[in-house]
Amino acid sequence: MFEIIATPIDTGKVTEHVMHRNAGAVVTFIGTVRELTGEQKTLYLEYESYVPMATAKLEQIGREIAEKWPGTKSAIVHRIGRLEIGDAAVVIAVSSPHRAHAYEANRHAIERIKEMVPIWKKEHWENGEEWIGNQQGTVAYPTGKPEVDQ
Amino acid sequence: MFEIIATPIDTGKVTEHVMHRNAGAVVTFIGTVRELTGEQKTLYLEYESYVPMATAKLEQIGREIAEKWPGTKSAIVHRIGRLEIGDAAVVIAVSSPHRAHAYEANRHAIERIKEMVPIWKKEHWENGEEWIGNQQGTVAYPTGKPEVDQ
Amino acid sequence: MITVLVFAHLKEKFGQPRLVLEEQELTVSQLRRVLAEQYDLQDNSVMIAVNEEFAEEDEVIRAGDTVALIPPVSGG
């Protein structure tokens, strides 16, 4: 289950997708829309995506995880469109016979999403709006693309 | 929410308990009953607890987390009684404005539970049964108690 | 009298969830000696809790305190 959807994410469904008789440990990450960034107050967010490529990249992350942590099973769903404060933007579930692997693989997934999955966030604040990722100080990729692995 | 209960754990409820407008990141750990340990097949488990002390120790873990990772919010529910394969034995939810903290604090909670919360597991296998923690090779505590922190 | 709660394999070993000692006051180390001599329990991996907190060896237990034997835990 590696999906970009425009409707609310069913966290329980994503989690259940990775559970099985020999899982033992399941780690779920939910990234939600936060109201405050420093002192700046977010009203709502808009997420946009290059959907076919983003889906392929989520699947790639799933393959990276299966290779690096054998025996794990993962699922990732990212929501796009308008999201309100508290809404889940992304849900990542990883199951494993070993809890250390479930934590590590889950963390890997969110770092990789933030690094190379074509999804963009537009913040709508009380005093303006901005596409995130386009600010000064954003890391450029000298090779023209992100590395295969950090 | 720091509880020892004898009924199925509602994972969604534990997770929702820690969510709030400035969370941003929520990490949930679900420890489930695994069928295979090496080649040994578990039929079911029984968990027993010294409930008032275990509840106090879960609350202590919550305080440790709040102190070590300010701004996090945590909830832990452990189930006791007879559990079947796939059942959730423990659910830990931690929210934080920072995802690194949510992962680390969650991991801290499960390690501490396995170290010093008075809960015991009896494995029922096809060819016998045994209280876990009582095997040879179990770490003894030379000071008569576990350390305050690992 | 001091009541000592027991759990898990110790509950099975003793066939009951509590031991009742005649002592009115003793330290944790003295309790360990009583358990070894009268109950054949000599196991340093068992921790002792007094009033729901892990106790040091020199802590004094008095009648009325809640005492429990805590074998190595295996929750999670």
Add this chain to the structure above:
Amino acid sequence: MITVLVFAHLKEKFGQPRLVLEEQELTVSQLRRVLAEQYDLQDNSVMIAVNEEFAEEDEVIRAGDTVALIPPVSGG
């Protein structure tokens, strides 16, 4: 002709979700030059994807390929 998909702030900058180039074939570096000269886009933080995969600078783009400009991502 080569169609280039654009997203996020680039979609707003160009006022449309795609640019249509007259070229029949060019490398990724040549595409960057065209974008700079004809579209006032000179930004090395923008990656270029060809057929839904990040492309090297010397990769050749042909008519019919799916090309997209990928500004630094901000999902999660």
